[in-house]
Amino acid sequence: MKNSGLRHILEARQFTPEFMEKIFAEASSLREEVENGNYHGLFKTARELENRGMFILFYEPSTRTRFSFSDAAQRLGMRVTSTEDAKIFSSVAKGETLEDTIQVLCEYYPDVIVLRHHETGAAMRAAKVSSVPIINAGDGIGEHPTQALLDIYTIQQCLGRIDDINIMMIGDLLNGRTVRSLAYLLAKYKGVKIIFCSPKELGMNQDIISYLQRKEIKVEVLDYFLQDIEDVDVIYQTRIQKERGSEIDDELEKKFALVPEKVKKLNQNAIIMHPLPRNNEISTEIDFNPRARYFRQAGNGMFIRMALLKWMLSPL
Numbered sequence: 001m002k003n004s005g006l007r008h009i010l011e012a013r014q015f016t017p018e019f020m021e022k023i024f025a026e027a028s029s030l031r032e033e034v035e036n037g038n039y040h041g042l043f044k045t046a047r048e049l050e051n052r053g054m055f056i057l058f059y060e061p062s063t064r065t066r067f068s069f070s071d072a073a074q075r076l077g078m079r080v081t082s083t084e085d086a087k088i089f090s091s092v093a094k095g096e097t098l099e100d101t102i103q104v105l106c107e108y109y110p111d112v113i114v115l116r117h118h119e120t121g122a123a124m125r126a127a128k129v130s131s132v133p134i135i136n137a138g139d140g141i142g143e144h145p146t147q148a149l150l151d152i153y154t155i156q157q158c159l160g161r162i163d164d165i166n167i168m169m170i171g172d173l174l175n176g177r178t179v180r181s182l183a184y185l186l187a188k189y190k191g192v193k194i195i196f197c198s199p200k201e202l203g204m205n206q207d208i209i210s211y212l213q214r215k216e217i218k219v220e221v222l223d224y225f226l227q228d229i230e231d232v233d234v235i236y237q238t239r240i241q242k243e244r245g246s247e248i249d250d251e252l253e254k255k256f257a258l259v260p261e262k263v264k265k266l267n268q269n270a271i272i273m274h275p276l277p278r279n280n281e282i283s284t285e286i287d288f289n290p291r292a293r294y295f296r297q298a299g300n301g302m303f304i305r306m307a308l309l310k311w312m313l314s315p316l
């Protein structure tokens with residue numbers, strides 16, 4: 001790496017529980033400030049990163065990650081330059097490599113580059129040639145570490161703990177990257193049980209299962225929707241990643257979808273999460289169920305990203 005002292009965010013495994021605790025406390029205090037009307041940047045926190053620059057370089061579509069990073073930066077007083085779809089609107093369309101693009105962008109002295117890319121390992125590659133911190137905002141079917149942070153933060157907020165939880169991850173576990181990063185983070189806590197629940201052909205990769213077993217996390221792998229869910233604390237539903245070649249027929253998709261009658265079996269305090277976007281895997285009637293936390297979960301992303309930017313760009 002050009003400058004190994006840089007605070008890149010590349011993979012979920014890099015976060016320690018102590019670090020997460022600090023970021024979560026910061027995110028909560030930022031939310032409080034924003035909710036108390038500090039949205040014009042009149043108070044101290046807001047302009048702490050004045051005149052720092054963020055480049056958002058996305059080669060894949062995004063709503064939450066792009067908006068929340070962009071707004072997080074602007075609330076902290078940063079300049080933000082963003083490309084809509086780097087595959088079409090950057091020199092990649094002319095054959096430029098990721099490495100060349102990153103090195104050129106670094107010549108404009110941004111303070112951080114947020115990268116989303118269709119190839120697994122792209123953020124690592126970018127970090128090797130970058131002179132500024134890189135944030136991995138999703139690399140193919142690899143990882144999405146900032147999403148995992150906001151997911152863990154949401155669990156902590158809703159349940160008051162991360163230790164000793166039973167979490168059921170449902171859907172496309174093969175080509176979804178959020179479940180991979182979340183599994184890596186959950187492995188840092190005690191007494192966690194993860195139930196992977198997906199159609200056989202979209203099951204969680206063995207590398208994650210072996211990693212969890214080495215970390216003594218209880219793992220159950222099911223190729224049907226578990227009906228006995230009274231002991232589940234967190235349902236983490238995901239969509240089928242069709243753009244990555246995942247395919248299942250409608251009947252099978254329905255079997256793994258959350259509908260009100262399945263949700264009734266959950267205990268009162270259980271929560272339902274989803275990284276979003278959703279397709280048909282959570283029926284919209286569930287949005288009114290008090291256990292549904294996926295919109296709040298998305299909202300948490302902005303505060304987590306503000307907290308991360310403050311940490312990344314503060315003096316070493």
Ligand code: NCD
Nearest residue numbers: 064065138144178275276277
């Ligand atoms: C996810 C992603 O891009 O991996 N979206 C997000 O950032 N919240 C999930 C998905 O696309 O299914």
